[in-house]
Every structure is written in structure tokens, then in C-alpha cells.
Amino acid sequence: MAMEARQDPARSRGAIARIAGQLDVHPEALRGWVRRAEVDGGLRPGTTTDDGARILQLEKENAELRRANTILRQASAFFAAELDRPKK
CATH class of the missing domain: 1.20.5 (Single alpha-helices involved in coiled-coils or other helix-helix interfaces)
Structure with a gap:
């Protein structure tokens, strides 16, 4: 959900904070999960x-x-x- 919102230019601004509020998790936790998913999916460089x-x-x-x-x-x-x- 968060990765899809980040890819859509109309919804990307503040998407992590907005979705984190909906899921009742800290925005930095969600941001870390998204980064990890992007690395694992090959969308971002890293281990x-x-x-x-x-x-x-x-x-x-x-x-x-x-x-x-x-x-x-x-x-x-x-x-x-x-x-x-x-x-x-």
C-alpha cells in the first residue's frame, strides 16, 4: 500500500506519514519497512x-x-x- 502510494506522483507527498497514521504505526518504522521491501525487490541498491x-x-x-x-x-x-x- 505504501509502496504504491509512493509511486503515484499525485499521492506520493506525505504518503508514508499518512499511511502510518492509518495503520497506527510510527512513520519511521513504516519508512524502514518500505526501504527494506524496495531493497529486497531490487528497486533500491543494498544488501x-x-x-x-x-x-x-x-x-x-x-x-x-x-x-x-x-x-x-x-x-x-x-x-x-x-x-x-x-x-x-
Whole structure:
């Protein structure tokens, strides 16, 4: 409804505030929802909701792999030091 009103030049001025009042939501909340819908629909540049979720998942996976690599590196250094000790 809000996206349609914004596309119509006769109704676009103040459309978000007017529709937000009809829906009993804050105008900035509605404006954010419209922007998100435009990005997801390809009408506005930006990161889509799906891409954002995928990026977040990949960042978490990357952090976990970095932690695992650190643990493996430390374990490797520990065991290498044990092998280098002179035997009695």
C-alpha cells in the first residue's frame, strides 16, 4: 500500500506519514519497512535480507574456523616442543 502510494506522483507527498497514521504505526518504522521491501525487490541498491542473513552465517562460520585453527596451531606447537625435548 505504501509502496504504491509512493509511486503515484499525485499521492506520493506525505504518503508514508499518512499511511502510518492509518495503520497506527510510527512513520519511521513504516519508512524502514518500505526501504527494506524496495531493497529486497531490487528497486533500491543494498544488501537484501537473504544476503544479509547469509553474510551473518558466513561470518559466524569464519570466526569458528579461526578459533579452531588457533587451537590446532597451539596444539601443534605444544607437541612439537615435546618432541624436541631431550630424552632421559
